[in-house]
Amino acid sequence: MSHFESLQKPMKRSDFLKLTGATAGMYLLSGLPLSSKVNAADKEFSFAILADTHTAPYEPKRSQWLKDIFIAMLAEETPPEFVLHVGDLVEAGLPAEYAEFASIVPPYYQDKLFGTKGNHEVRWDEYAGDLFEKHIGRSQYSFDFGGIHFIALDPTQLLQEPGYFTKSQLDWLKKDLSRVGKSTPIVMYLHYPIGDNNYYIINQGELLEAIERYNVRAVFTGHVHQEKVWKQNGLHLFSLAAAKSGPFFQMIKKRQNAQGESVLEILSASVENGALLTKPLVQVPLTGPRPAVTEQPLSIKVKEEKLEVKLHPHHRASTLQFQFWPDSRYAGKDEGLWQEMNSTDTYSNHWEAHLDVNRPPGEYLLQVRVLNYKQSWWDSFIKVKIPDKNMENKDRTVWESKAPIQGGLAAINDEIVISATTSGLVTAIHPKTQKQVWAYQTNGPIVGTPQVKDHFVYVGSGDKKVYALDGVTGKVLWISQCPEPVLGSLFIKEDLLFVPSGSNMLSIKRLTGEISWQVKIGGFTAGQPSADHETVYFGAGDGFIYAINQQTGIIKWKKKLVEKENPYRTLIYSAWATHAAVLPDQPGQPPIVFVSNVTHTFALNRITGAVLWQYAGGYLYSAPLLVQQDKETFAILADEWGGVSKINPYSGKRYWKTVTDQRIFNASPIQHGELVYVTGVNGLLTALKMTTGEVVDRYHFAASYAYSTPVIIEDKIIQAAQDGNIRSLNMESSYAVTPSL
Numbered sequence: 001m002s003h004f005e006s007l008q009k010p011m012k013r014s015d016f017l018k019l020t021g022a023t024a025g026m027y028l029l030s031g032l033p034l035s036s037k038v039n040a041a042d043k044e045f046s047f048a049i050l051a052d053t054h055t056a057p058y059e060p061k062r063s064q065w066l067k068d069i070f071i072a073m074l075a076e077e078t079p080p081e082f083v084l085h086v087g088d089l090v091e092a093g094l095p096a097e098y099a100e101f102a103s104i105v106p107p108y109y110q111d112k113l114f115g116t117k118g119n120h121e122v123r124w125d126e127y128a129g130d131l132f133e134k135h136i137g138r139s140q141y142s143f144d145f146g147g148i149h150f151i152a153l154d155p156t157q158l159l160q161e162p163g164y165f166t167k168s169q170l171d172w173l174k175k176d177l178s179r180v181g182k183s184t185p186i187v188m189y190l191h192y193p194i195g196d197n198n199y200y201i202i203n204q205g206e207l208l209e210a211i212e213r214y215n216v217r218a219v220f221t222g223h224v225h226q227e228k229v230w231k232q233n234g235l236h237l238f239s240l241a242a243a244k245s246g247p248f249f250q251m252i253k254k255r256q257n258a259q260g261e262s263v264l265e266i267l268s269a270s271v272e273n274g275a276l277l278t279k280p281l282v283q284v285p286l287t288g289p290r291p292a293v294t295e296q297p298l299s300i301k302v303k304e305e306k307l308e309v310k311l312h313p314h315h316r317a318s319t320l321q322f323q324f325w326p327d328s329r330y331a332g333k334d335e336g337l338w339q340e341m342n343s344t345d346t347y348s349n350h351w352e353a354h355l356d357v358n359r360p361p362g363e364y365l366l367q368v369r370v371l372n373y374k375q376s377w378w379d380s381f382i383k384v385k386i387p388d389k390n391m392e393n394k395d396r397t398v399w400e401s402k403a404p405i406q407g408g409l410a411a412i413n414d415e416i417v418i419s420a421t422t423s424g425l426v427t428a429i430h431p432k433t434q435k436q437v438w439a440y441q442t443n444g445p446i447v448g449t450p451q452v453k454d455h456f457v458y459v460g461s462g463d464k465k466v467y468a469l470d471g472v473t474g475k476v477l478w479i480s481q482c483p484e485p486v487l488g489s490l491f492i493k494e495d496l497l498f499v500p501s502g503s504n505m506l507s508i509k510r511l512t513g514e515i516s517w518q519v520k521i522g523g524f525t526a527g528q529p530s531a532d533h534e535t536v537y538f539g540a541g542d543g544f545i546y547a548i549n550q551q552t553g554i555i556k557w558k559k560k561l562v563e564k565e566n567p568y569r570t571l572i573y574s575a576w577a578t579h580a581a582v583l584p585d586q587p588g589q590p591p592i593v594f595v596s597n598v599t600h601t602f603a604l605n606r607i608t609g610a611v612l613w614q615y616a617g618g619y620l621y622s623a624p625l626l627v628q629q630d631k632e633t634f635a636i637l638a639d640e641w642g643g644v645s646k647i648n649p650y651s652g653k654r655y656w657k658t659v660t661d662q663r664i665f666n667a668s669p670i671q672h673g674e675l676v677y678v679t680g681v682n683g684l685l686t687a688l689k690m691t692t693g694e695v696v697d698r699y700h701f702a703a704s705y706a707y708s709t710p711v712i713i714e715d716k717i718i719q720a721a722q723d724g725n726i727r728s729l730n731m732e733s734s735y736a737v738t739p740s741l
Contacts, residue, residue, distance in 0.1 A: 041146070041147070042146060042147030042262075043146045043147065043254075044146070044253075044254055044255045044256070045081045045145070045146045045253075045254055046078065046080045046081065046251060046252060046253040046254070047080045047081050047082050047083065047084065047145075047251075047252050048069075048073055048080040048082075048083045048084070048249055048250065048251055048252070048269070049083070049084045049085070049086065049189070049220050049240060049249060049250045049252065050066075050069070050083060050084070050085045050086070050240075050243055050249050051085070051086045051087070051088070051220075051221075051222030051223075051225075051239075051240035051241070051242060051243060051249070052086075052087070052088040052118070052222045052223065052225055052240070052242035052243060052244050053066050053085070053088065053089055053090075053101070053242075053243040053244055054088055054089075054090065054091045054120060054242070054243075054244035055089060055090050055091065055097055055100050055101040055104070056090065056091040056092070056094075056096075056097045056100060056566070056568060057096050057097065057099075057100045058566040058567070058568075059091065059244075059566075062243070062244050063100060063104055065243060065244075065246055065247040065271075066101075066104050066243060066247075067104055068247040068271045068274070069243065069247050069249055069271055070104070070105070070106050070109065071271075071274070072247070072271045072274065072275065072276040073276070074106060074108060075274075075276070076276065079108070080251065081112070081145065081146075082109070082112040082113070082114060082145070083109055083112065083113045083114070084113075084114050084115070084150075084152075084189050084220065085113060085114070085115035085116070085136075086115075086116060086118070086189050086190065086191055086220055086221055086222040086240065087115070087116050087117050087118025087119075087120075087121065087156075087190070087191030087222055087223070088118030088119065088120040088121070088191065088222060088223070088242075088244075089101050089115055089118070089120075089121065089136065090120060090121065091120060091568045092120060092123075092124050092567070092568040092571055092572070093120065093121050093122070093123075093124060093125040093126075093127070093131060093132070094567060094568075095131060096567075098131050098132075098134075098135045101135070102135050113136075114137075114141075114143070114150075114152060115136045115137070115139070115152075116139045116140070116152040116153065116154050116189060116190060116191060117129075117132055117139040117154050117156045117191065118156065118191035118222060118223065119156060119160075119161055119162070119163075119191065119192075119223070121156065122156045122157065122158050122159065122160070123159065123160070123161060124159070124524060124541065124571055124572065124576065125158060125159070126484060126485065126487065126502040126503065126524040126526065126541075127484070127485065127502070128158060128444060128445060128462035128485035128487065129158070129462075130485075139152065139154035139156075140152055140153055140154040140169060140172065142176050142180075146254055147184075147185070147254075147262075148184075148185050148186070148187055148254065148286070149180045149184050149185070149186045149187070150186075150187050150188075150189070151173070151176065151186060151187070151188045151189075152188075152189055152190070153165075153169070153173070153188060153189070153190040153207075154169070154190065154191075155169065155190060155191075155192065155201055155207075156191065157406065157422070157722075158406075158422065158445055158447055158462070158487070159406075159447055159487060159526060159577075160406070160665070160705075160707070161330075161331045162192070162200050162201060162202070162330070162331035162705065163190075163191070163192045163200055163201040164201060164202065164203060164704075164705060164722050165201065165203055165204075165206055165207055166422070166423070167724060168423065170206060170207070170210055173207075173210055173211075174210055177210070177211065177214045180214070181214075182213060182214055182215060183215060184215060185215050185217050185262075185286035185287070186211075186214060186215055186216040186217060187216075187217065187218050187219075187220070187264075188211070188216060188218070188219045188220070189219070189220040189221070190219070190221055191221060191222055191223050192221060192223050193221040193222075193223060193224055193237065193239045194207065194208070194219070194221070194237065195208075195230065195232045195233065195235075195237055195379060196228075196230045196232070196237070197333050197334055197335055197336060198224070198333055199325070199326060199329050199331070199332060199333065199334050200223065200331050200332070202325065202365070202682070202703075202704055202705055202722075203704065203723070204381075205365075205367075205379070205380070205381025206381075208233050208379065208381075212233065212234065212296070215286075215290075216234070216235060217235070217236065217264070217284050217285070217286055217290070218235065218236045218237075218238065218264060218266075218284050219235050219236070219237045219238065220238045220240065220250070221237070221238065221239050221240070222239065222240050222242070223239070224239050224333070225241065225242035225244075225245060226239055226241065227239065227240055227241040227248070227250075227268060227281075229266070229281060229282050230376075231291035231292060231374075231375070231376035231377075232291065232292055232376055232377045232378060232379060233292060233296075233378050233379060234290035234291060234292065234293045235290070235291065236266075236282065236284045236291065238250070238266065241268075246270065247270055247271035247272075248268075248269070248270050249269050249270075250266060250267060250268060250269055250281070251267040251269045251278055252264055252265065252266055252267070253265040253267070254286075257283065261285060261286075261287060261288065262285075262286040262287060263283045263284060263285050263286060264283065264284040264286065265280065265283050266280075266281040266282050266283070266284060267279065267280060267281060268280075268281045291374070291376040292370075292372060292374075292376040292377050292378045293378075294312060294315050294372075295311070295315065295317060295370040295371070295372055295376075295377060295378035296370070296378045296380070297309050297310060297311055297368065297370060297378070297380055298310045298311060298312060300368055300380055300382055302355060302366070302382070302384050305354060305355050305356075305357055306352060306353075306354065306355060307322060307341070307352065307353045307354075307355045307366075307368075308350070308351070308352050309341060309350075309351045309352075309368060309370075310348070310349065310350050310351070311349040311351070311370065312349065313347065313348060313349050315349060316373075317349075317351075317370050317371060317372060318371050318372055318373045319340060319370075319371040320340065320341035320343075320351045320353075320368070320369070320370055320371070321338040321339065321340055321341065321368070321369045321371070322338070322339055322341060322353060322355075322366060322367065322368045322369070323336045323337050323338045323339065323366075323367050324337075324359075324364050324365065324366055324367070325364065325365035325366075325367060325381075325682070325703065327661065327662055327680075327682040327683075327684065327700075328661060328662065330662070330663045330665075330681050330682065336367075338369070339353060340353070341353040355384075357386045359386065359700075360386075360684065360698035360699060360700050361386045361387055361388035361389070361390075361396070361699060361700065362385070362386060362388075362396070362683070362684075362699050362700030362701055362702075363383055363384070363385050363386075363683070363700060363701065363702060363703045364383070364384050364385075364386065364700060364703050365381055365382075365383060365384075365703040366381070366382050366383070366384045367379060367380070367381055368380045368381075368382070383703050386700070388699070391730075396699055396701075396729050396730045396731065397701065397727050397728070397729060397730075398716060398727075398728040398729065398730050399434040399727070399728045400725045400726065400727050400728075401429055401434055401436070401725065401726045405419050405420065405421055405422070405707075405708050405720035405721070405722070405726070406421075406422050406445075406446075406447045406666070406707050406708070406722070407420055407446060407447050407448050407449040407450070407489070407666075407707075407708060408449035408450075408489075408666075408667070408668070408708045408709030408710075408711075409449070409450075409708060409709065409710060409711045409718055409719070409720055409726070410449065410450040410451065410452045410457070410711065411452070411711040411713055411718070412428075412452055412455050412457075412471045412472070413455065414431075414713045414714060415430065415431070416428045416429070416430060416431075416437055416471060416472070417429045417430075417431050417711065417713070417718050417726065418450045418452065418457050418471065419450070419720060419726055420446035420448075420449075420450050420459050421446060422445045422446065422447060423445065424441060424442040424443060424444050424445055424446055424461055424462070424463070425439060425440070425441050425442075425446075426439065426440045426441075426442065426446070426450065426457070426459055426467070426469065426474075427439045427440075428457075428471065428474060429726065431713050431714075431716065431718060431728060434728075437472075437474070438473060438474025439474065440467070440469055440474050440476070442459070442461040442463055442465065442467060443461065443463035443465075444461040444462030444463030444464070444465075444485065445461070445462040445487075446459055446460070446461050446462070447462070447487050447526075448460055448486070448487065448488050448489035448490065448526075448528070449489045449528075449708075449709065451489065451490045451491070451492050451497075452471060453492050453510070455470070455471045455472055456468060456469070456470060456471055456477065456510075457469045457470075457471045458490050458492070458497060458510070459490075460482070460486025460487070460488070460489075460490055460499060460500075460501070461485070461486055462485040462486070462487060463485070464481065464482045464483070464484060464485055464486065464501070465479050465480065465481055465482060465486070466479070466480045466482060466486060466490065466497065466499055466508060466513070467479055468480075468510070468513060477513075478512060478513030479513065480508050480513040480514075480515060482499060482501040482504070482506060483501055483502060483504050483506075483518065484501045484502025484503065484504060485501070485502060486499060486500065486501050487500070487502075487526040488500035488525060488526040488527050488528055488577070489527070489528040489579075490528075491528055491529045491530055491531060491536070492510065493531040493536070493550065494510075495509060495510045495511060496508070496509065496510060496516070496531075496550060497509075497510050498529045498531060498536045498538075498550070500525040500526055500527065500528075500529065500538065502524060502525075503520060503521055503522065503523055503524055503525070503540070503541075504518055504519065504520055504521065504525075505518075505519050505521060505525065505529065505536070505538060505546070505548060506518045506519075507536075507550060507553060516553070517552065517553030518553070519548060519553045519555065521540050521542070521544075521546060522540060522542035522544060523540035523541030523542030523543070523544070523570075523571065523574065523576065524540060524541035524571065524576050525538055525539065525540045525541070525576060526576060526577055527539060527575070527576065527577040527578040527579050527580070527620075528578075528579045528580065528623065529580055530579075530580035530581050530582045530593065531550055531582065532582045532591070532593075532606060534549065534550060534551070535547050535548065535549060535550060535556060535606065536548050536550045537580045537582065537593045537595070537604075537606070538578070538580050539561075539574065539575025539576060539577075539578040539580065539595050539596075539597070540574065540575070540576055541570070541571040541574045541576035542570065542571075542574065543560050543561060543562035543563050543564075543570045543573075543574045544558045544559060544560050544561070544574075545558065545559045545561060545575060545595050545602075545604060545609065546558045547593075547606070547609060557608065557609040558609070559604060559609035559610075559611075561574070561575060561595075561597060561602065561611075562574045562575075562597060572598070573597055573598055573599070574597055575595050575596060575597045575620065576620075577620050577621055578595045578596045578597065578620055579596075579622065579623030579624070579668065580593055580594065580595050581593065581594040581623065581624045581626060581635075582594075582606070583603075583626065583633065583649050583650070584626075584628070584633055586633070586650065589650045590605050590606075590607070590612060591605065591606040591607060592604065592605065592606060592612065592649065592650065593606045594624050594635070594649065596618075596619035596620050596624075597620050598618045598620045598640070599616065599617075599618060600614045600615060600616055600617065600619075601614065601615045601617065601619045601624070601637060602614045602615075603649065603650075603652065613651065613652035614652070615637070615645070615647060615652050615654070617637065617639040617641075617643060617645065618639045618640040618641060619637050619638070619639050619640075620640070621640055621664070621665050621666050622637070622638040622639070622640075622664060622665075622666065622667065622668040622669065623668040623709070624636065624637050624649075624668075625637075625668065625669040625670065625671060625676065626649070627671055627690070629690075633649060633650075634646055634647065634648060634649060634655070635647050635648075635649040636669045636671075636676050636690075637669075638664045638667075638668065638669050638678050639664065640663055640664060640665055641659070641663055641664075642659050642660040642661065642662055642663050642664055642680065643657055643658070643659045643660075644657065644658050644659075644660060644669065644676070644678055644686075644688060644693065645657040645658075646690070646693060655693075656692060656693035657693065658688055658693040658694075658695060660678060660680060660684070660686045660695070661680065661684060661686070661698075662680025662681055662682050662683075662684045663680065663681045663682075664678060664679065664680060664681060665681045665707055666707040666708070666709075667679035667680075667681075667706060667707055667708055667709050667710075668709040670709065670710060670711075670712065671690070672687075672712050672715075672717070672731075674689065674690050674691070675687045675688065675689065675690060675696065675697075676688045676689075676690055677710065677717065677731075679706050679708065679709070679710065679719065680706065681705055681706060681707065682704075682705065682706070683700055683701055683702030683703060683704055683705075683706045683721055684698060684699070684700050684701075685698065685699045685700075685701050685710075685717065685719065685729065685731070686698050687731065697731065699729065699731065701719055701721070701727055701729055702719075702721035702723055702725065702727070703723070704721040704722045704723035705721065705722040706719070706720070706721040706722070707722070708720040708721070713728075715730075715731075716728045716729060716730060716731075717729045717731050
């Protein structure tokens, strides 16, 4: 038997785990690891890292490049022991894409490929992670090999673009690190790059703080499709070139250097004419000093408009800089608006700067960077509150209550606020006492908005179930099983619930949970349907808008709005997340339903599906606000770029358009008297005059991502964010406008 042939023999995953002392696939995100000893011997070895393969059967070049990589690795005299993948394995999370990826991985690596999710595995994932776990395994775990502890992190958010570290994930990480101890060298990998000028994870500072006391030596990432290395916070950080663009990856060798020290030799790797080509990138020491550790500030304080930073007396920083988190940026890179600090006392190493607070009041994330003469640095993040001078410097936040939320909020008779979390928890909070009335735990993520009727609460979950709960007591009325995860919002029409469930639409009897009908459609649907007296309307990822008879489930018509060159592009440009809206009928006007994709809002004839008019803009993620005043109906639309428009919904005529300071995702506009409120994705609440679109008030309620549509109870706006807080906000302002961010 040849050497190459012997390498084709698969190794059982259980055998590999025994060999390595691994705990891969043995952790629960919210729990402790199963009992295991770190018993992998300290030795020299090599492994490989892949990034952003974006595999899909309709992209044969990418498949061939991935095959070339594996063939070249296996042709080595000593192939890499295992392969790490930092995410975006597939293009859109579709079954055929996972099957294509699995077919390419050779038997030798089928049980030695360790991956974690990227945004392309979750952004349009109608299976809520099931396919990834089936084909790849868990996406947050750890294992030990050759004297190194490896940790995979998964901060991806279901149906969202950027990452976020939940409390349960950080708690898991802290427990894992404490078990390993402070001397063992650690390698981490995740999809999104952190540090440098990367702003893909708004609470990356919490991760850096959690790992700073441990011997984390290297962090490998992807997402940006660019090979780069930078040194900060005691770490060597890497982003990798994308394997979707060619046979590119990295080879890492653990070995002894000339001084007898243990190091990781990082090699930039590619395949040319079947041959593996490598070039040295950098060496990462596994022992000894780590980069920029002495640059960590001893203290950072903000006093009114003064920023004060104290360093170790023996440290000599080259530069100290600071900036607010770039709020106009969402899930991207940003060079920032850095300002320099001044040294006021050389002996004590005390630095100061004036903090410009001429911005909307509220909570912000402040970033402080200490640079040294070796081109490395330390970043620190602190939260800063800017008082509201128009309200005598009183904090507008009336109360807060922990509950991480991605969907919108609901209210019962202005007496109970209903929220549903991405961990599957449904909670009821009394807005006056701020006490939790009840809580109910489902078995899957909830990303849609709870729906309320007659004090009953209805939610769909990623566990493929719809729950009916008594909104006063939390008692379960019924649970209905669905064919696929329910990731959109339900729609209530009298005694029927219309439920988006993967590539299905269901009608469920509201009082009993009995399924009236179930229709299989051609694509993923995760927005919110709407209905008139006889038809239900919704969009799907196959490019179609559907109209279904609500009594029989028979498709009355379907209208193709999008047709692209492959399933992925059809999906992302389709109306898969649209919040359909039925307009009130008016004499002389055809019956209209609103639907949106990422480029336009469309007014369709509800009888025929014909396009009556279209309005340019990315309104896919927010529901239109329909307002009737003085016998006139108009619509307020919020697009993903922060634009808010008032239009005539029967003609498409625009009355005004105002561009706010932050992008808007999933949060829909709400009305409060003569004002419209919109929620920016980085935590900015903006009030506009309904008549003119003039911005009259702004409040930065969270230094976190915000995807939720708020509710109003007794002149208080109740709003939620990903930082785990539901806030009651006093918006009785003097309508004084503060400057732009």
